[in-house]
Amino acid sequence: MSLSIKEAAEILRNGGLVAFPTETVYGLGANALDPAAVQKIFEMKGRPETSPLIVHVASVEMARTIVAEWPPLAEELARQWWPGPLTLVLPKKSVVPDIVTAGLPTVGVRMPNHPVALELIEEAGVPVAAPSANRFTGLSPTTADHVRAAFGDAVPVLEGGPCAVGIESTVVAIEGGKLKLLRPGMISLGEIEQAAAQAGASHPAPGMHEKHYSPRTRLILVRSASELPDRTGAYVWRVALGPVARAVRMPLDAEPYAAQLYRVLHQLDAENWPWIAVEMPPDAPDWSAIRDRLQRAAGR
Ligand code: AMP
Ligand code: MG
Secondary structure (H helix, E strand, O other): OOOOHHHHHHHHHOOOOEEEOOOOOOEEEEEOOOHHHHHHHHHHHOOOOOOOOEEEOOOHHHHHOOEOOOOHHHHHHHHHHOOOOEEEEEEEOOOOOHHHHOOOOEEEEEOOOOHHHHHHHHHHOOOEEOOEOOOOOOOOOOOHHHHHHHHHHHOOEOOOOOOOOOOOOEEEEEEOOEEEEEEOOOOOHHHHHHHHHHOOOOOOOOOOOOOOOOOOOOEEEEOOHHHOOOOOOEEEEOOOOOOOOEEEEOOOOHHHHHHHHHHHHHHHHHOOOOOEEEEOOOOOHHHHHHHHHHHHHHOO
């Protein structure tokens, strides 16, 4: 069953759920202005309602219909990175139901860089609330097949190929002209600070959310092949191959690595190894979002 963008938009307008591709991961979308529709996202995922959703828009103009403030810093960051993997957290307008923001007075908003996502949102004519299209705490989906594996026929899926970025967006809050990093992503805090400095804003204070992006299989992080527990598992390596039953070689650079990471983890998870070990990438700015996701995946 293949779904057209028009049909998917119709489902959204009628209060239903649709999974759709973005450049980061596949999203599980609902009309962000319809609390009953958004409720279905939490039920489908098994996600606690204390966890706010990101609202996806097709333009800055649409973003401005849901935020109460659009400061010059937001304008500058959107100009540089939208459409793209950057979520801005700003004070919300009252049209945004509390269930979207978990009762917070702020809303996370982003314009995704994927033609299918943008057409879908435009066609639906409403902002689309969407977390990743997986069950709560599971691995995020980077292909339509991953979504179908999680939800079967319960959720219609728009096809859009494998996600080019492959890990979730960078999330920054803008409060009183100040920046705060809420979740690292492939757009680094350094790059954002630089743009902010150019736009004349003050320095950010980093902060993090505890959350998992985990396979079912036990995931361990190792500094080198010598730390592998035994030979029975799967080893995701970059620099040094070790003696294991299954090995997957990853790219040396962060961007192609991120684009493949969840696909590789989904694959190995499905193969039921006793453990999956990942050779930890370097402690360098390029790798901070990837290290963050790996640490969360291992921290269960
Ligand atoms: P997910 O949809 O699971 O990929 O995660 C959404 C991310 O955006 C989480 O890190 C949330 O904590 C963050 N987020 C979304 N909306 C807000 C908000 N209003 N305030 C703070 N963080 C938010
Ligand atoms: Mg998620």
